[in-house]
Amino acid sequence: MTQSPAVRVTGRSGPVRVGEPAARTLVTEFARRNDPKAGLLVGATPTSAVLAAAIEALLPGDTLTVVPTPATAPADLREHVTAQGRWVADRVRVVDSLAEADPAEVVIAAEPLTGTVEEARATIDGLTKYLADGAVLSLAAPVAPGRTGGAAAELERQGALHGVGTDLVLRNSPPVRVYRLRFTPAGAALAARLAPAHRPSSVPLTRNMHIDSNGVAAAGITLGLAALARVVRPKSKLWLLPALAAAPVAAFFRDPQRDVPEDPSAVVASADGQVLSVQRLHDERFGDGEWLRVAVFLSVLDVHVNRSPVAGKVVDYFVADGGFVNAMKPAAEHNVAAYTVLETEHGTVVVAQRTGLIARRIVQRAPVGALLARGERFGLIRFGSRTDVYLPADAADPLVGPGDKVVGGATVIARWR
Incomplete structure (x- = not known):
């Protein structure tokens, strides 16, 4: 038996x-x-x-x-x-x-x-x-x-x-x-029948607000520095600096719950922030044909947890070397970036996590072969940065324009035809 x-x-x-x-x-x-x-x-x-x-x-x-x-x-x-x-x-x-x-x-x-x-x-x-x-x-x-x-x-x-x-x-x-x-x-079609996965990397504070584990670690480090400063220099108020920084540092990594649209034709924002550009272009790295790219700038005040804009299967992931230009400038297109390539029922979709002037750390948690539901968390970028979504230009119509504010996992930025 x-x-x-x-x-x-x-x-x-x-x-x-x-x-x-x-x-x-x-x-x-x-x-x-x-x-x-x-x-x-x-x-x-x-x-x-x-x-x-x-x-x-x-x-x-x-x-x-x-x-x-x-x-x-x-x-x-x-x-x-x-x-x-x-x-x-x-x-x-x-x-x-x-x-x-x-x-x-x-x-x-x-x-x-x-x-x-x-x-x-x-x-x-x-x-x-x-x-x-x-x-x-x-x-x-x-x-x-x-x-x-x-x-x-x-x-x-x-x-x-x-x-x-x-x-x-x-x-x-x-x-x-x-x-x-x-x-x-x-198959990638299975992703469309999935809900976003439960992520223990997000520590719940309230029912609708979590803190990513990176924020817990960062807050712990600042509190540890405060304790060390208090021991080393007990008469000094220097320890107050890292102690007071713990809360805003943790808040940077906040991870709120989001209501993901159920419309199967919806493409949602991959991050919170302001739309920098919506343009059609060619990029041979992702295949032939024209791409519709929606670029979103994330300030240090925005939520930096990244979400999948569509339901799909991760078929490739690579990091491109580059600089650390201010993410609001056009030259940020050549910054260090991590590209997550998704296979979907509508064609290939790419999410680019770009570093900025301050951001130097990209976290990507979806290995090749993983299935991502629309709006599912898959990574984050530390501090100011930019997130670009590439869609097949002949398969999707944009619904946002430069200057629009978007909410990751909730705002519909494009719709499949």
């Missing part, structure tokens, strides 16, 4: 616990699909936060097959599922072993991998047999030293080969890194 291949580690500090934030991250690929889909959850217990998150993500037409841990009686798990009500019980099937499961669009290991490299590889090989074409395998491993015997290294290797997303979840005991692996390609 084939049991759950995922294992749990126990030591002086107890088992690896998967809390609600990590559970939500593990089931992201299942939760974001709006079309009827089949999920497979391996290694669950009645009290598993991952099971609770998967049940919460169920939509009409979905099915979820659950495999208990070796230490869990299937009858206990079935009783727990039945207690959730008829709606859940009709969609969730508990099987005695993995061998009874069918292939699924999303396969989730409920317990972190903590064994050796060989054990982790065997676990992954065992679970890939239950992946449908284009399906995603979601797994986690602890990142705390001494909590894994090599599984984390194997997941890192698998992520480099097959990864379509990874997230570090610090709000867990111990922290874990979640990997999403895809071993067979998925």
Whole structure:
């Protein structure tokens, strides 16, 4: 009988616990699909936060097959599922072993991998047999030293080969890194049926306002400098400078929730800011034909989290060298820039994240092969910068002009014909 291949580690500090934030991250690929889909959850217990998150993500037409841990009686798990009500019980099937499961669009290991490299590889090989074409395998491993015997290294290797997303979840005991692996390609059309993915890199402050993890780190550094200055020079007020800077630094990395238009013909702004230009041009780097480029300038007061303007599949990513001219000037077109190339149902779309006079750091979190929903966060640029969206000129009509203010993920900047 084939049991759950995922294992749990126990030591002086107890088992690896998967809390609600990590559970939500593990089931992201299942939760974001709006079309009827089949999920497979391996290694669950009645009290598993991952099971609770998967049940919460169920939509009409979905099915979820659950495999208990070796230490869990299937009858206990079935009783727990039945207690959730008829709606859940009709969609969730508990099987005695993995061998009874069918292939699924999303396969989730409920317990972190903590064994050796060989054990982790065997676990992954065992679970890939239950992946449908284009399906995603979601797994986690602890990142705390001494909590894994090599599984984390194997997941890192698998992520480099097959990864379509990874997230570090610090709000867990111990922290874990979640990997999403895809071993067979998925079509770009699937992206149109996805909702924006849950991102633990954004730390919630309120229901509608988050702070990107970069902001948490930057604020932590400034507060650390303030504490150090207070210790080194206790009679000086110098410590107030970094202490007072912590709040505005964190605010720069604010990440508000946005209502993404549901219109499938809409192309949304990739960033907050002011439209600098809307022009037609040729750029052989992205292929033949004419492009419609909408350039948006981001001041230091704008939200700097970047969002995908369309639903599509990341098929290429490259960085072009250049200078650091003021992003409002035309010469900024030749600044250092990161280009994310998306395959869509309407043709190729490119998002350029350009540095500016102050901005020197581009963050891009969508690897090649990842599927992005329209309005989904995929990166950010630190401090003043510019974001350009390239659309096939013969397939889209612009709806904004120079001087217009746009809101990333919400303002419709163009419409597919």
